[in-house]
Amino acid sequence: MAQGVPHRQSTLDEVAGLAGVSRSVASRVLNNAPHVSRAKREAVERAVHQLGYVPNPTARALATRQTGAAALVVSGEDPSIFADPFFAQVIVGASAALEDADLHLMLCLTASDRGRRRVEQLLRSKGADGVMLMALREDDPLARMAEEAELPVVFGGRPVGLDPRWYVDVDNLGGARAATEYLISLGRTRIATICGRPDTEAGRTRHRGYQDAMLAAGLEPYPPAAGDFTEPSGAVAMAALLARHPDLDGVFAASDNMGAGALRTLRAAGRRVPADVAVIGFDDLAVARIAEPPLTTVHQPIEALGREMARMLVALIKGQKPTPLILPTHLVTRASA
Amino acid sequence: MAQGVPHRQSTLDEVAGLAGVSRSVASRVLNNAPHVSRAKREAVERAVHQLGYVPNPTARALATRQTGAAALVVSGEDPSIFADPFFAQVIVGASAALEDADLHLMLCLTASDRGRRRVEQLLRSKGADGVMLMALREDDPLARMAEEAELPVVFGGRPVGLDPRWYVDVDNLGGARAATEYLISLGRTRIATICGRPDTEAGRTRHRGYQDAMLAAGLEPYPPAAGDFTEPSGAVAMAALLARHPDLDGVFAASDNMGAGALRTLRAAGRRVPADVAVIGFDDLAVARIAEPPLTTVHQPIEALGREMARMLVALIKGQKPTPLILPTHLVTRASA
C-alpha cells in the first residue's frame, strides 16, 4: 500500500550496483564477513538502506543449504490433544530459544495421515534444519522416520520402546514418587492412582513412580484406573476407583486435568478433599490453581522443556554434540493434599 | 542411521538421467503438468521411486517464488498471553486448513522487540506466502507493517482503530448482548460486568454488548471492573465489584478465565452461585466446564476461527478476493446462570 507500484523486490545485484561494488562484497557486508574495507562496507549499508533491501531468504537457503527454520512436530491421532495447554507452554519456551538462534518455528500437527506424510516429506527433503518431536506414542511411525532422517532430531519426552540419541525429558519418575511419598507422609495408606495412557512414556513412568513409592513404604499398590490425561477421563476413573475401593484416602493422578476430574467426582460423591481423600496431580498447569480445592501437584518446567529442546537442537545444527537432559520436577503443595 | 553413507540427496537431474529424459520432462511429471507421454511419465516415476527422490523445497521455492508456508503471528508483549488455550484451538483449526492447501505453518510469537523485527523481516522479504495476524492491541506496530507488506494478510479479530481489508472475527457484540439479555431474562436487574482489556477489540466490543443489552432493557449499566482476560484479574475485579455494589445479582465476565476468577471470589465471599449471583463467561473454554459451578458462557467457534482465517488466506494467495467473515456465537447454559 505504501507505494503504488508493486515495487519489485530489490536484489543484491542492485545494492552492489548502487554501492559501486561487486555482489560478493555486498554479500560479505550483509553477512558481516571479513575482508571488506570500511568505506565499501558503509557504501553498501547506505545502498541497502536507500533501496530498502531485504535479502531473499529462499535464495540464501538454496545457496547455504540451510533453511533457517526448525520444526516442532506434535504427534497424536486426535488433533484435540494439542488443545492441552501443555503444548502452548512448550511452544513459548521453544520459540524463545529459536529466536535467539534466528530460526523460525514451523509447527506440524500430525493428526491425519496426510499430516504424517507431510512430515515425512519434510524430514526427507530437509525442509527444515532440524526437528523437535513430541508426544510420540508407542509404535508411532514418526519415530522411525525421524531416526532415519539425516537431520538433527530432538525428542521431547522419550518415546516408548525407543532410545533416542537426543532428548529432553522431565523427571516423571521422581515426581510421581515424590507425590506418592508425600501422601504417605500425610499418614494416608489407602492410596490409589489414576494413571495416564500406558502407551506413553509419561503414563508408564508416572505409574512406576507411584508403585515404587508404595512398595518402598511397604504398602500394596492399587491396580490403577486408567485415563488419557483429560479431565473427563479423570472423573470417570475416580468413579471407578471409588466403586472398587470405597475406603481409599489418597489419590495420585498422573495429570492435573485428571486430578481436576477426580475432584469433581469426589465432590459429587460427597467426599471432602483433603479431609476424606487427599488428591495430588501432575503438571502444575493453570487448572491446578483454579481447581476447587486448589490442587497439590507435581510441578514440571514445561517452558524450560521447550526451551531446552530448542537449545539442544540448535547445538546439533551447529554440529555440537549435546547430552540428553532430564529436567527436575518438584511438589507444589496446595489445599488438596 | 539407515545407510552408513550420508546418501547425498538425489536431484532432479539424476532422476532425469536415470529415466532417460530431460530435466524438464522430469519436472513436468513431478508437478503433473501436461505434455508428457505416458511412457516417459512412468519411466520418471520409476526413477523417482528407485532413487527415493524427494524434491528440494527450497529450490522449488526459489524458482516459483512461493515458499509453501503461511505464518501465524501472535502478537502481545507478554509471551504468557500465548499460554491461553484459545490460541491452541486457533492453531488446530488453521493447521488443518493449511494442510489442505499443502502449506506449512510458521508460528511467530512476537513478545520481544527482536521477535517483532523478525516478523517485519519476514513480511518484507516475503519469507512466507501469507500471514495471519492475531491479538493485535491498539497501536501495535505490526498492524502497520502488515498493511504495508505486499503480501496477503488476514486478521484474526479486528485490531482496534484499524479497518483491515480481510479479517475473520467472532460476533463479540451479539454474544455479549445475548449473555446479558439472558441474565435479564432470569429476572436479574443488578448486573455488573468484568470487562477485558479496553485496548483490544474483543474487550471493547463485549463491553458494548453488555451496555447495549442493559440500556435496551431500561437498566443502568454499571461502570465496569476491568481485567485482562486472566483468572486472577477476574478474581480481583469481582472483589472490586462486590465492594462497590454489594447487592449485585448478576455478572457478565468477558472471558471464561475471568468468570472462573469471579466464581472463586464469590465462593470466598460466601455468595451462592447462581442463587445469589448469576455469572456468565465468554469463550466456552475447558475451564468453563470444569469450574465450580460449571460456567454458563458464550460459545465462540475458536477452531473455526483459525480454520476460516487459513482458508481466507489460502484464497488470497490463490489470487481470489474473499469477503471478511464474522462467525456466530451462542449461549451455552450451565449451572452458573
Add this chain to the structure above:
DNA sequence: CCTGAAACTGGTAGCGCTTCCAGTCTTCCA
C-alpha cells in the same frame, strides 16, 4: 626500493528447480 604476507576485491560457478521456447514428432484431415 624490493619482497612477501595479509587484506581486499570481483568474476564465476554453482545451489536444484521451474519455465519459456524453439524445435521434433505425431496425427489426422483434405
Add this chain to the structure above:
DNA sequence: TGGAAGACTGGAAGCGCTACCAGTTTCAGG
C-alpha cells in the same frame, strides 16, 4: 500424400544468493 495443428521434448535461461579463488592492493620489514 502433403501439410498443418497439436502433442511432445530438451536446451537454456533464469530465480537471488553464497563461496571459492585468482588477482590486485596495501604495507611493514629488510
